[in-house]
Amino acid sequence: MNRRAALRALGTGLVASLAGCSGSRIDGSVTSNETPLALSHEYATQATYSGTRVFVDVTAENAGNDPITLEERVPNVTCTFLDDAGETLHEAGIELLEPLDAGESTTLEFPLTIDTEDVTRYELRCEWVEA
Template identity: 50%
Template sequence: MYRRTVLGTLAVSFGVVLGGCARSSVDGTVASNETPLVFSHESATQATSAGVRIVIEVTIEHDGTEPITLEERVPRITCAFLNDSGETLYQSGRKLVDPIEVGDTTTMEFSLAVNVDDVTRYELRSKWADE
């Protein structure tokens, strides 16, 4: 009896984990970029104890000619999570917090843990923010 309970619990747990990871990623693009930053990005779907979340990992490279010191203008990067019809389900943004020299890279992460099943793609945008 004990053995069946353990095996049943393991089978259900394994099914939940696989069900939460059925879609391993969503597609994304850089929709607009007003800055000298270049973006590479990838997404992953992760199972958590509370359900599933989508994580967008962004690597940012400064491809301009002058360092970004953050004294005058600050880049703001946003990530919008969209559904099939292009409706924004959630959007978050972050400003660069450290200066970045020409040729240097930094990373950012955006995540979503609600309405995950409705997300079909994401869009990144970069613009100059007023300080």
């Protein structure tokens, strides 16, 4: 492969990896948590043929001393994507489906596929809901 072809291939790959990615940083926080789950989170963007996707990956660890059995009540983690004015772009909730012993963790993923250029932050809430 000659030098020009190599540079073209490298440039095409770089442009494809950046295509559609949001130009600004997206901030995230846990705004409320009434459960013993410790929530750690991060976001990522992914360019696709149809546009950009924003993913918030949440690791929920049972930081309590007792298992979460899901018999009477279940932790529900909600992710709200917001624009610069604080308006909700999208909101989704996920209930834990499997019990968690003390110290165990599970991973949750919240995707945003619309209004990805407008999102500036996300907020996480975790609350108990009836099983």
